[in-house]
Amino acid sequence: MMTLFFSPGACSLASHIGLEETGAPYEAKPILLAKGQQRTEDYLKINPRGKVPALSVDGKILVENIGILTYLSRRFPDKKLMPADPAEEARCIGTMCWFSSVVHPSYQRSHRPERFAEGEAAVAGVKENGRKSFWANLQEIDSMIQGNDWVMGKEFTVVDGYALVFYGWGARSGYPMTELSAYTAWQERMMQRPTVKKSVESEERVSA
Ligand SMILES: N[C@@H](CCC(=O)N[C@@H](CS)C(=O)NCC(=O)O)C(=O)O
DSSP states (O other), rough: OOOEEETSSTTTTTHHHHHHHHTTTTTEEEEEGTTTTTGGGGHHHHOOOOOSSEEEEEEEEEEEEHHHHHHHHHHOGGGGGSSSSSSHHHHHHHHHHHHIIIOOOOOOOOHOGGOOOSSSHHHHHHHHHHHHHHHHHHHHHHHHHHTTSSSSSOOOHHHHHHHHHHHHHHHHHOGGGGOOOHHHHHHHHHSHHHHHHHHHHHHHHOOO
16 A cells, blocks of 8 residues: 655645556545644654655655655556656656756745745845746756657656646746746646646645
């Protein structure tokens, strides 16, 4: 049995979509970041880093979107969540590494600058740097999608679910997302996909 620990609208949406794509049964357990539930004693036993997502697989805990999504892709190869060709698979993993190590932290700097600096002026500088970097990263994702159906090319992969996280953050934080025409058209395509719609709507129900 698989259990996903997620928070609505957080980066755990990437794993939530990946899991839904497998078609396998799973339980989704909300850990509400807004209520600090990631720091409860019970959750720290699951992920001592106090972060979502975490995926329990028959009692074994997997963390980090890239780890979880790579696991799901390999466990359910018939679902073609990543290409079978090793170089193409590496391209997917490399893109997710960029998401995790560059794109996500740029948003964090804009959203939680106080975690990265001390003093009013320094915090304001980190926030401004985060906003500029995050926007530049969103523009880069837009250029990756231009001329393609999906982020990695002609086929849907787990990278698409991960890219949806950043589109949502950009839209919620007031970035001019409609200027990103390929990313916006792709987001609309994503929301037509039943697995994506189901994951997003189930998270919205939790946060409502
Ligand atoms: N690199 C990690 C990032 C995990 C992460 O930072 N998750 C955030 C939500 S988007 C979190 O749980 N934050 C809670 C906190 O920092 O207190 C991954 O991709 O899984």
